[in-house]
Amino acid sequence: MEYLSDVVTLRLDREVCVGCGRCLEVCPHGVFSVDSGKARIDDRDACMECGACARNCPVGALYVKNGVGCAVGILNARLGRKSACCGGAQSGCCSS
């Protein structure tokens, strides 16, 4: 399943990348591959902006504005309320 195309904030600076492969390991959607010693974004639209890759890149070659892709949470945030989103029905609570 693919979500909307061309919306995510993911950016890779290939100049800085040292090709360690950490981003491949942590990404739950197979967004990256490593090619000639550098990471490459293969499937940008599959990114869910979880932030795992950017947090784990040892040289800071990745940027993503991470957030939870949840309409309830975003609405609540806009209304100045605390997000009631994650921790409730987020998938994974019941299946893993």
Place this chain on the structure above:
Amino acid sequence: MSFGCCCGTCGAVAVADGMTGYLQTSIGPVPRVAVRWTWRDRVGAWAVCWGLGRMRYTVAPGLYAVGTPTQEAPVLVTANYKLSFDHLRRALDGFDAWVLVLDTKGVNVWCAAGKGTFGTDELVERFALSGVAKVVVHRKLVVPQLGAPGVAAHEVSRRTGFQAIYGPVYARDLPAFLRDGMRATPEMRRVGFKLRERLAVTPIELVHRALPVAFTLAFFLASSGLGRHGYRLDFGQWPWIALAVGANAFAGIVLTPALLPWLPGRSFAVKGAVTGVVLGAILALFCPFGWLAGVSAGMLGVSACSFLGLMFTGCTPYTSASGVKSEMRWSLPMQGALALAGVCGWVASRFI
């Protein structure tokens, strides 16, 4: 607060739920966990999925033993949400391992990592407090991959001297991962969203939406009393109104998630709207509402199903925040306009 080990040292206390006793180690007694689920674990897991009493579903943070772990046994990190812990211990049946439970305030690994409570700092602190470094000779920590948004593996390594290795996404793949020398296949690194997983969240969704659905139902039942000749409830319409509201709730909460991959479009508001259009057409054809009320009911259904589709983004593991924001920008006004038109048409149909 951080005295997670207190219950292990304060004299003869009862063995906690899910534990089978204590393992004597060089750092004192470490609670030993049961790998089999009891009926209470099952009931608990079921209750959690239905949103009942979730707030108390926690495990004390700290170090635990699975089986009879030696100095060579792997160290696995998890959250103190009892269901995360339960899935982990069940997957470890037949293994000897150490489990380090972080204090995530009873939230699962994935959500806690997003909030940062399952994070580098908590891991490093809990690691130091637990004394786990004294019971093993190797220098490796297995961190669940879904914790990666909160944990920087290279920082953990720098601060603890232990190498942080990401385990598989699902606890059920842990045996294969451990047997293969801590290597995860690319499939183990991917988050799925199969029918079973999509439907696993419907019970809690039904519970969450019960109140709004009840209000909607009450509103339309009451509206049946409007008319040119004063207010008199039309009980003959009630079964049809209840059917229409119930069918819409079912479509929006159960059908859209179940049919997700087959519904056209990428946007959830569109997918929901498609369900709503199909259902609305069926209802308009078969319910004895008359043309104006039928069309209005259809519009209300499209609006409701589209909105519920959008709400379902919170339950999926692949929608990005940027994507959800972008579809909210156009879909919320559309849903609002449809709902308004639907209510006006519905009320007007009572007077003509």
